[in-house]
Amino acid sequence: MNFADALRRLEPTAEITALGTVRGLDTTLIPARGYPLELIPPVPLPRTLSRALLRTPGRLHHSVLAAAAVLDRVRAEVVVGFGGYVAMPAYLAARKQGLPIVIHEANARPGVANRLAARMTTHVFTASPNVRLAHATAIGIPLRPAIAGLDRPALRDAARQRFGLRPGGPVLMVTGGSQGAKAINAAVSGAASALRANGVQVLHITGPGHVVEVPDGDPADPPYVVIPYVDQMQYAYAAADFAICRSGAMTCAELAAVGLPAAYVPLPLRGGEQRLNAEPVVATGGALLVDDADLDPAWIETTLIPVLTDPERIAAMSGRASAAGAADADVVLARHVLTAVAERRGFAS
Structure with a gap:
């Protein structure tokens, strides 16, 4: 949300849609910040061999289709992900549709979704230079003004x-x-x-x-x-x-x-x-x-x-x-995202 606010300050006409799940605080915090929210099924990755793990591929496929439908509906030009349950389906849907993917990893130890997506894009940003991700540039974490x-x-x-x-x-x-x-x-x-x-x-x-x-x-x-x-x-x-x-x-x-x-x-x-x-x-x-x-x-x-x-x-x-510390990560990330969109538009034209 801090990133989204910065993007809107830099480009007031930008259309921003938040992708979330019913888990966590998405349905509470995102609408309160004034952004439209689209929900997709969460796909947690079980840590042990179990029936839930065996069902994961099917659940992931279903969630990717749901994410792709949202991207089509809002005419998305870029997907910006911060990891978590919602990120993996969004990354895979974006890759399938040829959309640029921008990743931000806030934690010192990246999660599964961001580790996988870092292989799909060169737009990878982290909170700290100690974070091990391919193509990563450390910028800090987007903060509220x-x-x-x-x-x-x-x-x-x-x-x-x-x-x-x-x-x-x-x-x-x-x-x-x-x-x-x-x-x-x-x-x-x-x-x-x-x-x-x-x-x-x-x-x-x-x-x-x-x-x-x-x-x-x-x-x-x-x-x-x-x-x-x-x-x-x-x-x-x-x-x-x-x-x-x-x-x-x-x-x-x-x-x-x-x-x-x-x-x-x-x-x-x-x-x-x-x-x-x-x-x-x-x-x-x-x-x-x-x-x-x-x-x-x-x-x-x-x-x-x-x-x-x-x-x-x-x-x-x-x-x-x-x-x-880094006080401008929100603006730095927003500028990179706008650049990724501009490059895509130039390529498409």
């Missing part, structure tokens, strides 16, 4: 007031992603007294459905603000000096783009994919990395608090994080 263009210092006072934080003093933002993270919630809340004693304010975004108990402090103590969810993250980023969070691809991209240093706690699943997402910015010195199993109140007290209370170190880490 509210994030990509965020001036944290200019918005800081208003953002802190928005959350009931003080104008001065370090602020730690805590989040486990949209659904929260029990391990992060427990570790930081367990260190609440130590954080307050060292003058650290906390903006703790728990995730819906999570309850975090924080001992009451003295009114003179730095605020420890607990909220379930933030729908405009630019304000949380502007209020904070440092973050502790999971290391999903979008989280890493957004924090680097706005220059917010972080302690990343990779989700200990998915084959270590989240660790790979965080490693580039960690290597620059713009972030810390801590294993989920090692995260506890003692780590917050002995390792994180000395960083939070060192303004010079935070400033240096912020600069290094910012240098590792």
